[in-house]
Amino acid sequence: MSHRHRHFPSCYGLLHILIFSFRRPSTPYTDQPDQSEYSSHGDTSNRKRIVTLYGDQTLQPHWPPVEPPASYEPSETDSLLARNGHRKAFTNVRLIAYYAAGFLAIVFIGFNVVMHFTNCSPYPWTMRDIRMGWQNERKEREEEQHQERVRKRWEEEAQRHKHALEKVIEKIDEEEKRQERVRERWEEESERRKQALEKDIERRKREEEQHKEQVRKAWETEADKHRQELQERIRRETEQMDSQRRKWQREIDEHDRLAEERRKHEEEERQKLNMFWGHVEAHQCTTYATREYTAVLMNLPVTWEHRVEACKATALEVHGISYLPKSCEDKGPGVVLGRWDINQNQPDCTTFWTSYKDKASLIETELTLVIACLLLPQGCTSQKSGKRRIEHYMDNLPSGGDWKEFCATTPASFLNMHFIGAQECFQYNLGTYGQWEIDDSNC
Template identity: 50%
Template sequence: MSSRRYDNPPPYSLSSSEANPLIGTRRPSRRHQSSCVFAALIAFFVVAFTVVNLCISLSEDPLDPDVRERIRKEWNIELRRHEEEVLKRIDIKKHWLLEDNDRIRSREQWRTEVKEHERELEERRKHEEEERLRLNMFWTDLASHTCTTYATREYTARLVNVPSYYNRRVEACMATPVEIRGVEYTPKWCEDHGPNNVVGHWEVDQHEPDCASYWNWYKDFGCVSPGSGQRRIEHYLENLPSGADWKEFCATTPASFNGMHFMGSEICFQWNGGTYGHWVFDDDNCK
């Protein structure tokens, strides 16, 4: 067997790795470029941060004359502001003290005037009392009138022995008591019709049984409406004085029921010549 000879070598392929040059320029990859840019940015920011901090440190250095001068000016401004605020507070305090002193003086003056006025009134009252007793003024023609309100009757009388020159007749009338049913009362008001015609008026609310009306015929009308929580009650008014104001007596005659007390009726009305009182009050049984 004869050996095979290769007179010509096989063709050289350009795709082989051996065709790549070992030394020479080569275009960097994109990943490599991004890494370089990022590293450069980091280096730039580090340098910038260092420079800024250095500038700030230099600008705040207390040994720097410019910094010390700037701090001194700021202190002076704050000091002036503080002094102005202190002066303002001192002025306000002085103003308050002046106002307090004025109020104290006004209060003391008012108290002095009140005491002086009370003293003058007391002296005048004593003088009038002495003069009234000296002149011997007294009441006559005491008369009872109609009942004005619950258990209260009006009385009148005429003050006599009043001199014609006496110019304080109303004051003398108001200061002169009269005895009614064993009790002394001073007038509620007076009418001056001349020296011999001074009339006093009394409203006596004691020992007047003829003027004492009362409630009778208690009637429970039940709940005002379902779920209202309120109940309606009516009473009939007894012993209403003849000629008296039925509305006044209905509103002033006391009533007590269901453990409650009322000074008079809440609503008053008349029906068939009778006077009725009407009450509406809270009741849990109506809820």
């Protein structure tokens, strides 16, 4: 039911109730029949009509007295007349009660009339509510119609999709059947090909075995022939090599004989000329315990052609020990200069190591030393390296000597180990230091 239909019956029903409530009898009378009698004779048509107009709402107002019917006449036997003056006073009290009840009914009905008139159609806000209700109902109806159309389209689409799906399924079934037939034919063809391939493999295997047998026999024949040729070639080459070796040996023997004859001849000539070393000079130390010497070969003829050979064959005696020259320098006719590096542990040329220290690989600064002490064991090159670094100071370095040569040739012994020289050399604060890295399981 719309908003309009809900409000209109209430308004007009209350109007009818108000009209009938204000109806009064034309000639009031004080004597009225008993309630039970009157209820049996009264007219209830107005009440039924008001209830019908009001709708399904229940209303029980306090009904005012109504006129008795025309056929009604009081009788002598009436209970109201039979009573005395006490009955008359009670009638007045009851009349006052009726008026009070009627007044309350009028107030109640008036309040309801005012409240219901505010909801009736003549008011703008009531019309606005009704209009909004109609619009909402129209929107709901349009939404229902739209949903119905969408549902119908969806059902049609679902039906079309179902038909299309059935067709696709039919095509898939047909494709599967076709593939099954193709697979069966392929299996049959594969079986035939497999049998033919096995036969072909067996045939090729037999042919290959026969070919291998033929090749093996040919290879054995060729190998025997090649072995014989190789043995013959080796025999000829061996004979040629033996012949060449004998020839080389004869040449070597001849060369040695000529060289020996020439040496003897030169020795005889040198002894006849009494060649010796003069102007012997001792120079600075070159390496550990080694000093350089130079001398000039004396009594050397100007026309002597083998001056360098004579230099190399003439020994120089130093402190009772003879030494052949390390090198000979031909200065021209009659002048040959010899050079020696003689190691006789001379004190001036003997350096030695002092100030044994375990050293880490870090530079010695205050910060790095603290880090080394915290992170690395003393003297280890790095953590878990298995290497320890040892440092020595080299003392008694000759003035003008090459500190690198002396560092590399000065022997050192420590921790039951011996070294011919330092593994690493450097100078620091005008001093020469040597370092060694040795294996140590504690690092």
